[in-house]
Every structure is written in C-alpha cells, then in structure tokens.
Amino acid sequence: MRSLPLTFCAAIAAGAISLPASAALAATANDDRSGTVSVSPSRVSPGGEVELRTEACGKGRSARGNSEAFASEARFEPADGKGLVAEARIRSDAAPDDYEVWVTCKDGHGKATGTVTVVHHSRPSPVAPVRAGGGGTAALAEEAADEGPGTRHAVIGLGLGAVAAVAVAFRSARRRRPAQH
Template identity: 80%
Template sequence: MRSLPLTFCATVAAATIALPASTALAESEPKDHKGSVSVTPSNVSPGGEVELWVDACGRSRSATGNSEAFVSEARFAPADGKGLFAEARIRSDAAPDDYEVWVTCKDGHGKATGTFTVVHHSRPSPVAPVRAGGGGTATLAEQAGEQSGPGTRHAVIGLALGAVAAVAVAFRSARRRRSALD
C-alpha cells in the first residue's frame, strides 16, 4: 500500500521536471509571424509598378511575393531596417479588380497578405518614353500648336502681297513693251 503514494510522488516529480523543459523547447522554436503587405500605390493601372513592403519575416533576409496581377514573382530584399522591400509590375492585360498579394518568408516562418486595386483610366499612361522634350513644356507646345496656323488674318495678308506682286509684274511688263516699241 505504501507503493501507491510513492508512485504518485514519482509521477509528479517527473512531470515537474519535464514540463519546464517542454515549455523551453516550445519557446525556442521559431514561430510563424503573420503580417500585412504595404502596397504603394494602392490603385494602379495595367502595366504600372507597385512598391511592396513587409515586416512579417523577422530575421529572414529575403521573401517572395505573388499575385494574379503580377507579371512575375516579386523578390524581397532588406531595405533601411524597415523590413523587406520589392517592386512588381502589373500585367498589361490585368482586368480592373481588387487583387491580393501573398508573401512568404524564405525561412518559411512568416507570411503576409495585402491588397491593391487595378483601375483603367480613360487615357492610358505611357510605359515607354514619350516623344516630348522639356518636361512640362510638352503640354504648352501642344496647346500652342492647336492655336497657331493660317487663319483669316494670314489669308488677307497673303492675298494683299499676291496683289502687290501682280501689279508690280503688270507695270514691269507694260514698261518693257513701251521700251520695245520706242
């Protein structure tokens, strides 16, 4: 009968020793960090680019990000101690809609998600360089081109110069004829 209390005490002692060890092991294992992805700009046109920031990766030095709207996988790298940074290009055929971004840390212990919106503008924004020089003067040059050109004033001046030339030729011809007859 005395063996039952002894067994009970041995079990309690073993559990007391094992419990702190299992708690310490659980704390030393890396935990999955969950976070969010910051997408700038949050509204983007097809063919445009977005900047992605994530801080859910802890000590991981890299991560990858995907979205149905991306041309290819975004690769994250450390940036200024603020977390990880990447750029991604939006497919030119992406339909206007809200899209989700999924980021997975390289060590596999962190994940993050974010959203952005693809919008279509009435005028497509250029992706390639534009044939215009001088920065903002392209708009002024376009407006000046619409306003200049031959108008009524130019037509009247042209007709007057043409009439003067015709009269000068007529007088010169008449003078030559008189000289030839004399």
C-alpha cells in the same frame, strides 16, 4: 526525512530543464507571425510597377510574394531600415479589380497579405521605351496639334500675304505701262 530535500531538488531540476524547452516553444509560436503588405501605389494600370513592403518576416530575412495581378513572383530582400521590400509588375492583360497580394517568409515562419487595385485609364501610356521615334512625346504632340496656329504663325502669314500682294501689284503696274522705245 531525507527524501523531502531530495524530492525538492528533483522538482527544481525538472523545472530548470523544462523551462528552456517551454521558452523555445513560446519563441517558435511567436515566430509564426502574420502581417500586412503595403503596396505603393495602391492603384495601378496594367503593365505598371508597384513596390511591396512588409515587416512580417523580420529584419534580414527574405520572402516571396505573389498575386493574380502580377506578371511573375516578387522576391523580397532586406530594406535599408527594417522589414523587406520587393518590386512587381502588373500583368498587361489584368482586368480592373482588387487583387489580393500574399507573402510567405522563406523560413515558413510568417505570412502577410495586402491588396492592389488594377484600374484602366482612358489613354494607355507606354510602360517601356518605345521604338517609334518620339516615345512618350506623342501625347504632347497630340495636345499641341489640337491648339492650332498661334500668334506667331498669324503674323508670318499676314507678312507673306502682304509681300505677295505688293509683288502682284508691281507686276500689274509694269504690264499696264506702254512700252517706250
């Protein structure tokens, strides 16, 4: 009769010992997270920069991200709120297409994927300071050159033409007069 309480106590002890182990396994299984990467802006031209955000790795961790469109690997750091943030530059020779972005958490317990679309614009714009004397103002100068002279230029031209006409008329009138001695 004494064996029944002893068996019951042994079963409770075995359950208590195995409970923390099963909870730890469940926590590990839940730690293998997968999520998404938000890319902003989602459409970018070659040479442009994008911001990447993910919550797949949890708060306070780090991760690395990459894509065939990126010039180099993106390194994620904790953001102000929750999740991780990184910046990446698009390769200058990237062809227009949709590219997959993948992120792997530093501890290996989490992955995330997203998409960035590379587009080409008809007019390339500088992505870094240009040592060409004017840099980004070249596009504005081109627009101004297409407009032609304005009203101010027309008034100045008419005024100069009138002054020239008066000078020619005055000089012609002086030559026509006979010289008086």
